[in-house]
């Protein structure tokens with residue numbers, strides 16, 4: 001293991017030990033599925049969380065994965081990242097086929113960030129009220145109701 | 154036969170006299186002050202825990218702070234209660250439940266908005282999902298703090314008792330009478346999610 005990267009089954013993770021970050025970035029949807037399949041085979045057996053990050057004109061969709069059975073891998077929370085350009089309904093492939101526990105997490109990412117996971121078995125809202133009027137409340141361009149001077153944006 | 158305070162005396166038919174005596178007592182405010190006295194020591198809140206302030210509410214009702222000595226006896230259901238303490242943040246979904254619970258309570262009813270979140274959002278200020286308590290129901294007392302300590306809740310209850318004794322009508326009576334129509338939960342949500 002080096003300070004700046006770590007290799008698992010031929011996949012190079014960029015690391016920051018102090019912050020506990022192990023990250024691999026997928027270049028596109030096909031690459032993402034390929035990465036996920038290989039990581040599952042290497043011992044990452046569950047998905048911890050799915051979220052997204054608003055980078056202005058792009059969105060970074062993040063899957064955090066870890067392991068229960070493999071002692072060495074269970075110490076790390078690895079992160080798979082896919083950067084896509086921002087639009088109303090961003091489409092990325094789902095990883096529910098590989099990690100079943102991503103199901104609800106991807107639904108939450110859908111309602112908060114407007115990321116549509118293609119191939120997801122049940123792409124509905126999870127927590128928001130059914131008649132919630134606005135779109136994608138966690139994106140930075142979501143219009144808020146009050147004066148923003150108290151809130152850093 | 155019969156009689157009243159301040160040297161007033163009534164004579165004649167028992168039925169007429171008792172009616173006169175009752176109207177005298179009502180006019181003098183004795184009946185009202187007795188009802189107020191009863192209300193003052195039976196502020197029974199419905200325990201609707203919307204957020205983390207609910208832990209302080211629970212502590213206040215527990216043996217150490219024991220708000221029951223002020224007549225503050227939490228109930229599970231809204232039908233026997235006359236006070237609702239909005240215990241912290243209300244989300245859009247919870248705002249509907251709060252409104253429904255409030256509408257089920259018999260009058261007269263009072264509302265205490267507990268915590269910074271119920272006042273103006275608190276740490277969730279300007280969120281897409283929080284509703285200030287005043288947009289849901291008419292509020293009598295705003296209680297600051299994050300969370301307010303049980304002593305603060307006791308203070309709010311005492312303040313409410315004082316206002317009852319001073320014969321102030323509940324905010325529900327004032328504001329519902331002033332409003333053109335009672336806003337339903339749907340209207341609340343629409344007003345907020347714009």
Ligand code: SF4
Nearest residue numbers: 206241268269270300
């Ligand atoms: S005011 Fe503080 S303690 Fe109360 S609900 Fe809000 S965050 Fe929680």
